Amino acid sequence: MLNEEAESSTSTRRDEALSHLPTRVAHRTSEKNPPPYGAQHRQEALWEGGNEALPPRWQQFEGSDGSTRYQDDTLVLESSNRPLPGVRLDYFPGHLVVPGCEWHISPLGRSYFVNNNTRTTSWKKPKPERAAGSLTPECIIEGHTECIWSLACLKASCNVISASHDGSIRQWKRDGEPVGKPWYDDGGGMCTMAVSPDEAMVVCGSTDGRLRLWNIKEGSMIGEPWEGHDGVRCLDWSPNAPEIASGSEDGTIRRWNPDTGRQIAPPIKTSHIWVYAVKYSPQGDKFISGGRGAICVWSRDGKLLKEIKGHDDVVTSLCWSKDGVYIFSGSLDSTIRKWRAIDGKELVVLRGHTNTVTSLCLTPNERYIVSASRDYSVRIWDLKTNQAVVDPLFHDDEVQTVVMSPDGTFIASAGLDTKIYVWNLEAALKRHQVGVICALVLPYPFLMVLIV
Numbered sequence: 001m002l003n004e005e006a007e008s009s010t011s012t013r014r015d016e017a018l019s020h021l022p023t024r025v026a027h028r029t030s031e032k033n034p035p036p037y038g039a040q041h042r043q044e045a046l047w048e049g050g051n052e053a054l055p056p057r058w059q060q061f062e063g064s065d066g067s068t069r070y071q072d073d074t075l076v077l078e079s080s081n082r083p084l085p086g087v088r089l090d091y092f093p094g095h096l097v098v099p100g101c102e103w104h105i106s107p108l109g110r111s112y113f114v115n116n117n118t119r120t121t122s123w124k125k126p127k128p129e130r131a132a133g134s135l136t137p138e139c140i141i142e143g144h145t146e147c148i149w150s151l152a153c154l155k156a157s158c159n160v161i162s163a164s165h166d167g168s169i170r171q172w173k174r175d176g177e178p179v180g181k182p183w184y185d186d187g188g189g190m191c192t193m194a195v196s197p198d199e200a201m202v203v204c205g206s207t208d209g210r211l212r213l214w215n216i217k218e219g220s221m222i223g224e225p226w227e228g229h230d231g232v233r234c235l236d237w238s239p240n241a242p243e244i245a246s247g248s249e250d251g252t253i254r255r256w257n258p259d260t261g262r263q264i265a266p267p268i269k270t271s272h273i274w275v276y277a278v279k280y281s282p283q284g285d286k287f288i289s290g291g292r293g294a295i296c297v298w299s300r301d302g303k304l305l306k307e308i309k310g311h312d313d314v315v316t317s318l319c320w321s322k323d324g325v326y327i328f329s330g331s332l333d334s335t336i337r338k339w340r341a342i343d344g345k346e347l348v349v350l351r352g353h354t355n356t357v358t359s360l361c362l363t364p365n366e367r368y369i370v371s372a373s374r375d376y377s378v379r380i381w382d383l384k385t386n387q388a389v390v391d392p393l394f395h396d397d398e399v400q401t402v403v404m405s406p407d408g409t410f411i412a413s414a415g416l417d418t419k420i421y422v423w424n425l426e427a428a429l430k431r432h433q434v435g436v437i438c439a440l441v442l443p444y445p446f447l448m449v450l451i452v
Contacts, residue, residue, distance in 0.1 A: 034112035034121040035104075041085035047109035055083055055109030065292055065314070066273055072111050075125060076147060076398075076416055077103065083111075095355065097375050098126040127376055127396055134391050135428055138410070141176040141420035144168065147400065148414035150193040152202070154216075155406040161216075162420060163204055165189030169214065174410060174422060183219045185212055194235040194244065201258065203244055205232025211246060213258060226261045228254055234277050240284040247275025253289055255302070268302050277318040281341075288327060290315030295329055295339070308344035310337060319360045319369075328369055330357025336371055336381065350381050352388050358415075359401045363425070364408040372402035378413045378421075380428060390428045395421060 035041070045051050054060060054070065063069040063080075070089075071078045079089040083105045090096050090103040102114040113122050146165035153160050159179055160172045167189055171179040187206030195202050201222065202214050209232060210225035231249035238244070243264060244256045252267040253275055272291020280287045286305065289296045295308040295315055313332035320327060326347070327339045336357055338348040355375035362369050368389065369381050377392035378399055397416035404411055404425075411423040 031108055034123055035106055037119045037121050041107050043084045043086045046107040058083060075111055096126055097128055101126040130394050131391055135431055137421040138424045139176050139422040141172050143170055144418045147416045149191050149400050151401045151403045151412055151414055152193060152195045153403045153405050154199050158405045158407055160412045163190035163193040180219050191232055192235045194237045196237050197239055203235055205235055223261055233275055236278050236280050238280045238284050245278045245287055247278040247289055249274045253278060265302055276316045279318045281320055281324045282322050283324050288318055290318050306344055308339055310346045316356055316358055317360045328360055330360050330371060332356045348386050361402055361404045363404055370402055370411055372399040372413055374398040378402055390431055393423055
């Protein structure tokens with residue numbers, strides 16, 4: 001995105017370049033307004049460097065499947081297509097949440113969106129409309145300035161801890177009141193986080209590839225950063241041992257002793273390319289990882305026990321049942337699946353999300369599983385009926401993380417819109433129960449009188 005100063009300094013060059021374009025773009029795109037609906041452009045860029053360079057604030061990287069990807073860092077949107085005017089950047093149905101919408105880039109290098117439903121264009125990402133009467137969060141917590149990638153909820157206090165790309169960790173009460181001051185370090189954005197079983201420490205992975213250990217009470221870093229990974233994607237703390245597992249964009253899982261900050265054993269090289277998720281079993285006797293191709297089940301000493309296959313795309317999120325009998329997984333294929341851990345048998349497939357399932361958690365009674373997705377929504381699923389129990393709980397942007405309070409009273413979710421949404425679980429379930437009763441009595445109006 002170009003600021004006013006940059007736009008002023010390059011206005012002459014842009015005007016000259018625009019004057020050479022054919023008549024079909026004679027409307028002249030500016031950075032104040034997106035191209036008009038129906039506009040067509042030659043596939044020649046007008047930003048500095050032209051087609052040989054990426055637009056401002058874009059990056060190229062290798063995806064989890066080994067393919068070349070491009071990301072608009074301003075909007076945190078990823079495409080498999082190189083950003084050029086005239087090329088659609090949304091690369092699969094549902095990528096933009098709202099059907100009928102498209103993602104393009106202007107000749108001057110800024111992402112814009114075409115809404116074929118309204119025949120309009122906008123700089124802002126399209127978002128779904130909330131249904132009338134839909135559940136609203138009991139609290140929206142603001143303070144972070146960039147994407148919130150990870151949340152945790154403390155058992156003792158039910159306070160929420162958040163880790164953000166803005167380089168800070170923060171602690172909040174349920175009503176949004178901050179607890180203490182934010183914690184900052186020089187490692188760049190925070191990508192992932194895990195809390196110790198005794199809730200005395202939290203470990204975070206940063207964009208510089210290092211892990212850092214923090215004292216929760218003091219809000220201070222313990223020791224020096226731990227080095228080894230190229231980029232940390234996920235973390236988990238063993239429930240019954242001084243051990244932390246980390247998964248990385250380098251395709252490895254590493255295990256660390258939090259007392260020393262040293263690796264316990266050589267890195268485990270996986271087949272995932274990127275390791276998106278790692279979770280210890282509740283008994284601590286094994287752990288699982290997710291990425292491309294499969295869920296891998298590992299012994300405590302790092303030996304591969306089995307691969308569980310069934311998802312149609314990368315596995316991005318994982319959780320266990322309390323007894324360690326079942327594994328739940330979310331994927332880039334937009335589904336949630338339940339597996340029997342002992343033999344990897346697929347038991348249930350939950351469908352409803354329209355984009356990547358980024359995070360999962362179970363309610364304390366394990367009756368419901370809660371999911372977050374890049375389709376801007378949080379959903380609650382009844383594991384007895386294997387159906388969603390309420391309408392989607394919508395954010396204003398992609399949701400990256402969701403946690404359940406230990407007392408089972410609320411859900412906290414967060415993502416690209418930089419806010420933490422607190423949802424009352426009881427209110428959500430009551431709304432579902434009322435809906436079920438109304439659906440049952442609607443064919444028999446006289447029953448409604450009896451119920452009332």
